[in-house]
Amino acid sequence: MxxxxxxxxxxxxxxxxxxxxxxxxxxxxSADASDTGYAKPDNIAPASPVAKLQKTLAEQVGASQMGKHANVPSGETIKVSIDGIRSNRGKIYVALFDDAKAFNSHDYGRAVGFKELQARTGSMETNFPDLDIKAYAISIFHDENGNQSFDMLDGYPAEGYGMSRANSAYDELKFHQARVKPGSVDIRLHYLQ
Amino acid sequence: MNFLFESINPSWVEYWDVILNDWFFVGALIFLTLEFIRYRMKGRLGSDIVGDTITNYITLAMFIGINLLVLSGLYYLFVYGSQDFALFDIDTNLATIAICIIIADLLYYWEHRCMHRFNFAWATHSVHHSSPHFNISVAYRFGPMDGLWPIFGTVVMVLLGFHPIIVAFAEIVVQLYQTALHTEMVKKLPRPVELIFNTPSHHRVHHGSNPEYLDTNYGGIFILWDRLFGTFAEEKTPVVYGLVKPINSNNPLVAFFHGIYRVAKNVIMAKGWRNKAGYFFGPPEFEPVKTTNHQSSN
Missing domain, CATH: 1.20.5 (Single alpha-helices involved in coiled-coils or other helix-helix interfaces)
Structure with a gap:
């Protein structure tokens, strides 16, 4: 006893x-965050017609850091559907992260995939092909005024934004909460102003 | 060593869960056949053991039914509710899965200990202990609410930051390890193994109704927890399996509901809230206090 x-x-x-x-x-x-496993840039011809259309719009920003580690990709794709785009003005930036610190600090320079889309009212789609099977998180913002930065006003976002797995405009998700696996991901943009 | 830290997609682990569980079940049936051959050779194979074994699997079916109908919704609610409050950001790889299994095993120790020491939980766990036999089919003998109590450990691990699927995997590993211990065919394993790990010998003691074996060896994978926390007993005298108050029945409904029936009856029949509370929250050996003593402060 x-x-x-x-x-x-x-x-x-x-x-x-x-x-x-x-x-x-x-x-x-995490082995793949430090030395291997960076997603390859999507400069390979995309398969779907939708992606082909967007290929001309898409531009790889972080390409320099990505060619370094040629890992054998398992060919997984994340298909991002963006909803709630309120105007045709400016660009939509879509960033794909596999690193918690980079995502949590909104460090777009350390994103492993990056898309710049001409904004279109309503919904749009984009693909990140040739990914590994592991967790990613996605962050999006709508640069309506075209100044290439995410503007804040009184501490609140002044431009539209969205994250994977966010349920409301006020969800401030950390990487582990926002993580998604390759497949389809729906992200809604929120505009506070 | 890099493979230890390679990120793993949780949905693969979900697939391992199913494979592990199902093949373990098949393996257990094959092992049960061997145990029956042994019973036969020892002249112990009779209608009682056969009836007991059938009852074990019927309680399993009822347990699974309750889990799917009632408890799965509760788990969904609590797990996905607590996921957002995770304390740490934990990646999924072999190293973190190993850590999760160790934590799951320690939390299982406490869950199991509480299931033996609180009457309201013993009401359901006593079903597992109500068989007077000890073979691998007894591992599949469950009580109606046995699926409820792991939820506390599950939520703790999700709050730590482990992915819910990894938590489920770790819990299944602990459960299946224990399942394999339900046998008389393995006597004692090498000393270092018996020192660190839970073994058939340690688990036979846990199933004993011998006074010196009661409330001992709660561990899942590691017996270290029992050695550390003072609940360990070594197998010395032959084990008498089953409950201190046997159910003497192979009726699956009696086996499945006897615990709830006993606790409900005790609580209803007890005089005074103190005794009622004792029969509900107290340990199985709770005895009602004599009501003739009026010298207390109130």
Missing amino acids: STNKQRINAVAATAVIVLAGGWFASLVP
Whole structure:
């Protein structure tokens, strides 16, 4: 029979092991974020007609950092459907991340895929082909005034924005909450102003 | 060593879950045949063991039914509700899955210990312990609410930041490891194994109704938790399997509902809220307090 002191010690030890375990697991480096597995740039001829149309609009921004590690891609595709675009003005920027820190800090320079689309009212689609089977997160914004930056006003977004797996305009998702696997992803743009 | 840290898509792990569970079930049936041959050779194979085995699988069917109809919705709600409050950002790879399994095993230890020490949970877990036999089919003998209690550990692990599918996988690994321990065919394993891991010998003790074996060896994969937390007992005298108060029945409905029936009856019949609470929240050995003593402060 255990004494109460034993029980309390056991519970305390358990709490420490569980928390330390979770913390330790979060420190485990992700192999593909550090040295391998960057998604290849999508300069390969896209398969679908929709993607062909968009290929002319799409421009690879972070291409320089991507050619470095030629990993054998498993040919998975993320098809992004963007809804709720309110105007034809400006560009829609779609960034694909595989790194939690880059996504959480909105560091578009470290995105592994990047699309610049001419905005069209309503909905649009774009593809990120030749990806690995793993978790990605997507961040989108609508640069209506064409100044190539995401404008804020009084601490709130002044331009339309969206993220994978966000349910409302006020969802501020971290990478692990926004992560999606290759397949179809629907993202709604939100405009606060 | 890079393969340890290669990211794994959780949906693949979901596929491992199903494969593991299903093939383990098939493997267990084959192993059960061997155990029946052993019973036969020892002259122990009778209608009682056959009836007990059939009852085990009927309780499994009822357990799965309740899980699908009632508990799956609850898990969905709690798991996806708590996912947004994750403490850490944890990638899915072999290294983090291994850590998740160790945490799942430790949380299982506590879940299991609580299931033995609180009457309201013992009401359902006692079904698993109500068989007077010990073979792999007993591992599949479940009570009606056995699927409910893992939810606390599940939510804790999701809150830590493990992907829900990885958490489910880790819990299945712990469960299946335990399943394999339900046998009399393996006597003792090498000493280092018996020291660190839960083994058929340790788990036979856990199923014993011998006074010195009661409330011991709760561990899933690691017996270390029991050794650390003072709930360990070594298999010395022959184990008498089953409950302190046996059910003496192979009727699947009696087996499945006896625990809930006993607790409900005790709570309803008990006099005074103190005794009712004792029969519900107290340990299985709870005895009602004598009501003649009026010297307490109120």
